[in-house]
Amino acid sequence: MESKKVLNFYKALANLREIEAQEPPYDTVTETGMVALYGICFEQAWKAMKDRLEFSGYAEQKLGLPRAVIKLAYQVNMLADEQLWLDALQARNNVAHSYNEQIALGIIADSKSKFIAMFEVLKREIEENWV
DSSP states (O other): OOOHHHHHHHHHHHHHHGGGGOOSSOOHHHHHHHHHHHHHHHHHHHHHHHHHHIIIIITTSOOSSHHHHHHHHHHTTSOSOHHHHHHHHHHHHHGGGTTSHHHHHHHHHHIIIIIHHHHHHHHHHHHHHOO
């Protein structure tokens, strides 16, 4: 049985996948919603990683911030591409600035082109090796 945090991540990823069907130009509500879905999915992803790391005996590590969780997850082979996750973290940090249309469109484009696939890889990794 997966933890609530892992299940929250899976649900957030399912919601984020819905942006793949959206095509530009986006109205303001759609654009804002897609950026928010990315931010939620990232939050749930790093919290799921933290949960699985702690469950697997890494509780003594300092895992309070997303960057520390990403670094440790990469070191223990939960993640294959540390830089992609750090880029995703930067995009998550930019969600607060998504009133800027260029930033919002960049987050949406990156979500469609690489972040959804990145989250999918994490989901498979958790299911296969971290339950």
